[in-house]
Amino acid sequence: MTRFVERHPAWALIVIIAIAVMLWLIFAVWPPGLEEAIGRKRVFLNALFNGITLGGLYFLVASGFTLIFGLMRNVNLAHGSLYLFGGYVGYAISASTGSWILSFIVAFILTALVGVLLQVLVFRRMEGQDLRQTMVTIGLSIVFADLMLWACGGDFYQIQTPSWLIGPIELPLLTAIKSSGEPVYLRYPLVRLVILLASVIIGVAMWLALNRTRIGMIIRAGVDDRDILAATGVRIQIVFVLVFALGAGLAGIAGVVGGTFQSLSPGEDIRFLLASLVVVIVGGMGSIPGAALGALIIGLAEQLGSVYIPTYAIVVTFLIMVLVLAVRPQGLLARR
Amino acid sequence: MSVTHDARVHARPATAQRPAVRGWPDINNPAAWIVAAILLIMPLIANGFFLIEIFATTLILGTIALSLMFLAGYGGMVSLMQLTIAGFCAYMVAVFGASGNANISLGWPWWLAVPMALTLATIFGTLGGALAVRTEGIYTIMITLAIGAAFYYFTNQNWAIFNGHTGINNVSTPHFWGVNWRSDIPFYYIVLAVAALCYFAVDYIARAPFGLALQGVRDNPRRMAALGFNVNAHRVAAYAVASFIAGLAGVLQVWNYRQISPGTVSVGACIDVLIIAIVGGIARPVGPYIGALVFVLLRTFALDFLVKIGLDGNRFRLLIGLGFLAIVFWSSDGVIGLWQRWRQSQRPRTDRPSGGPGHG
Numbered sequence: 001m002t003r004f005v006e007r008h009p010a011w012a013l014i015v016i017i018a019i020a021v022m023l024w025l026i027f028a029v030w031p032p033g034l035e036e037a038i039g040r041k042r043v044f045l046n047a048l049f050n051g052i053t054l055g056g057l058y059f060l061v062a063s064g065f066t067l068i069f070g071l072m073r074n075v076n077l078a079h080g081s082l083y084l085f086g087g088y089v090g091y092a093i094s095a096s097t098g099s100w101i102l103s104f105i106v107a108f109i110l111t112a113l114v115g116v117l118l119q120v121l122v123f124r125r126m127e128g129q130d131l132r133q134t135m136v137t138i139g140l141s142i143v144f145a146d147l148m149l150w151a152c153g154g155d156f157y158q159i160q161t162p163s164w165l166i167g168p169i170e171l172p173l174l175t176a177i178k179s180s181g182e183p184v185y186l187r188y189p190l191v192r193l194v195i196l197l198a199s200v201i202i203g204v205a206m207w208l209a210l211n212r213t214r215i216g217m218i219i220r221a222g223v224d225d226r227d228i229l230a231a232t233g234v235r236i237q238i239v240f241v242l243v244f245a246l247g248a249g250l251a252g253i254a255g256v257v258g259g260t261f262q263s264l265s266p267g268e269d270i271r272f273l274l275a276s277l278v279v280v281i282v283g284g285m286g287s288i289p290g291a292a293l294g295a296l297i298i299g300l301a302e303q304l305g306s307v308y309i310p311t312y313a314i315v316v317t318f319l320i321m322v323l324v325l326a327v328r329p330q331g332l333l334a335r336r
Numbered sequence: 337m338s339v340t341h342d343a344r345v346h347a348r349p350a351t352a353q354r355p356a357v358r359g360w361p362d363i364n365n366p367a368a369w370i371v372a373a374i375l376l377i378m379p380l381i382a383n384g385f386f387l388i389e390i391f392a393t394t395l396i397l398g399t400i401a402l403s404l405m406f407l408a409g410y411g412g413m414v415s416l417m418q419l420t421i422a423g424f425c426a427y428m429v430a431v432f433g434a435s436g437n438a439n440i441s442l443g444w445p446w447w448l449a450v451p452m453a454l455t456l457a458t459i460f461g462t463l464g465g466a467l468a469v470r471t472e473g474i475y476t477i478m479i480t481l482a483i484g485a486a487f488y489y490f491t492n493q494n495w496a497i498f499n500g501h502t503g504i505n506n507v508s509t510p511h512f513w514g515v516n517w518r519s520d521i522p523f524y525y526i527v528l529a530v531a532a533l534c535y536f537a538v539d540y541i542a543r544a545p546f547g548l549a550l551q552g553v554r555d556n557p558r559r560m561a562a563l564g565f566n567v568n569a570h571r572v573a574a575y576a577v578a579s580f581i582a583g584l585a586g587v588l589q590v591w592n593y594r595q596i597s598p599g600t601v602s603v604g605a606c607i608d609v610l611i612i613a614i615v616g617g618i619a620r621p622v623g624p625y626i627g628a629l630v631f632v633l634l635r636t637f638a639l640d641f642l643v644k645i646g647l648d649g650n651r652f653r654l655l656i657g658l659g660f661l662a663i664v665f666w667s668s669d670g671v672i673g674l675w676q677r678w679r680q681s682q683r684p685r686t687d688r689p690s691g692g693p694g695h696g
Contacts, residue, residue, distance in 0.1 A: 321479075
């Protein structure tokens with residue numbers, strides 16, 4: 001952090017000012033002039049929180065994508081299909097047993113199994129041929145999409161939120177002060193906050209696992225130089241299978257999350273594939289902190305964009321990607 | 337890097353036989369002459385449905401896939417945004433020309449709207465290419481896919497220019513010299529002329545200095561840079577050429593269907609173009625057209641065929657996906673590769689006794 005400030009004082013200043021403005025926008029009571037100019041504070045805060053929670057969901061999807069890419073150089077374009085598969089599994093479990101938690105566990109295990117099968121049966125046979133692997137993932141995504149359309153039809157599904165998470169809670173954030181002088185606080189759906197918390201915990205756990213454990217050390221070494229790692233006697237195929245299982249399982253969990261606070265339908269696989277592509281392009285490919293930062297930026301841009309410039313929201317996302325590619329083609333937090 | 341690798345294997349014998357490189361390789365090939373003759377007299381053979389729905393559509397899709405083949409086969413850049421460029425050009429034809437949506441279309445005559453659309457599409461594709469060449473290899477797929485998907489969602493959301501998810505309907509088609517150029521037979525000849533033009537242009541560029549330099553950039557960018565070639569400029573120029581070709585196909589596509597909507601530029605359709613190019617074979621310009629023919633035939637008749645053998649007719653995409661997987665697994669050079677391998681396996685038995693007429 002201090003090195004960044006020393007190297008780029010101007011950028012650091014801009015970032016600090018932006019954070020300060022953001023904090024003021026969140027905590028202060030807006031003066032009437034500002035409310036007239038850009039709308040009510042409640043709308044802004046809602047968009048902000050939606051953006052952050054959407055970022056959490058994007059992080060869950062993209063972290064698996066970036067982990068698989070970083071270690072195996074495999075651009076898994078079937079990742080969106082794994083997301084949708086996890087969502088459908090979660091829906092089936094939660095509809096039949098009524099347990100939300102159980103649906104997460106089963107979705108994780110089943111998508112991880114699919115991931116293991118893919119790695120063992122398909123990708124292991126064409127190791128080192130990145131482009132061919134990518135082509136195969138494209139073919140697989142088409143096949144999966146059609147199989148899921150066959151099995152589940154074109155309907156929208158939504159996973160039932162458990163009763164103890166339904167309803168909004170009041171956050172200690174002022175949105176306005178009534179004429180009577182009584183403060184109005186922001187009310188926000190509890191389930192989204194829980195999901196955000198869960199994705200933060202998963203992110204931190206992944207960071208810890210990667211940076212503080214032996215297997216994490218092996219994975220990081222594999223990201224840096226796969227061949228030398230294999231030469232030191234690590235059984236790299238097992239590491240590959242484990243990482244693929246973890247990445248796929250995370251996509252499955254994300255599917256359940258997405259099915260809870262959005263909905264599941266054919267086409268969502270492409271949407272989340274695009275989201276994870278943009279997130280890892282912005283954040284830096286193969287980097288978990290990069291995926292977190294990218295997910296936050298893209299989630300915020302999407303939600304704030306859809307509130308303040310509705311017809312051009314997607315362009316904002318795209319412009320961010322273009323800007324990052326123009327300034328730092330390897331992504332914001334990539335080490336290369 | 338299997339796909340580009342295989343294109344490289346093909347380039348080698350071509351450079352070994354110097355005279356064949358200079359001339360048009362098709363001119364001594366009787367099969368090429370037969371195919372050309374059949375295509376020319378096609379309106380006598382096929383009726384309206386086959387002429388437009390099968391052959392004209394094949395040629396249009398094949399031309400879009402040809403632009404991808406040019407980038408991937410000679411430049412080593414697999415771009416998934418070729419259909420997006422074609423769709424952008426189609427949208428521009430509809431916006432600048434006349435259509436049923438009078439509040440959007442400017443109503444220019446076609447000879448003004450088409451060059452405008454082609455120019456804009458080329459600029460669009462070149463800018464996208466300039467973005468994509470900032471990274472390499474596998475990243476190109478991701479960035480171009482992101483561009484394609486962003487354009488799809490943008491056309492869905494934007495009502496001022498792209499008219500949201502309903503798209504632009506009743507696009508007018510050219511009428512001049514007393515001919516309605518959208519009636520079946522004249523339209524088929526327009527499509528055929530454009531496809532032939534693009535095919536021979538790609539064929540020519542591949543042997544021109546620019547194309548040879550591009551193939552050098554594909555094989556060893558570092559060495560080409562050391563030799564004084566501007567690697568990125570060559571790549572961006574390749575994107576410009578490919579965008580122009582894709583734009584031409586886009587014009588034909590909007591004239592064919594007389595409407596354009598976001599469904600035409602969806603991510604699935606972008607991937608279909610890649611499938612067409614890979615299935616046909618990405619090492620030669622003729623591959624995309626073969627792939628497009630297979631794809632269009634499957635798309636048109638798979639439903640009837642599947643129902644006839646007692647399966648669910650809606651599983652057409654499953655069939656396409658499995659076929660694509662099979663091709664990627666067993667032949668990284670598509671149908672052409674299979675054909676050549678078959679020929680080679682036949683050769684020892686047929687050619688050796690007669691002394692091998694193939695060694696000209």
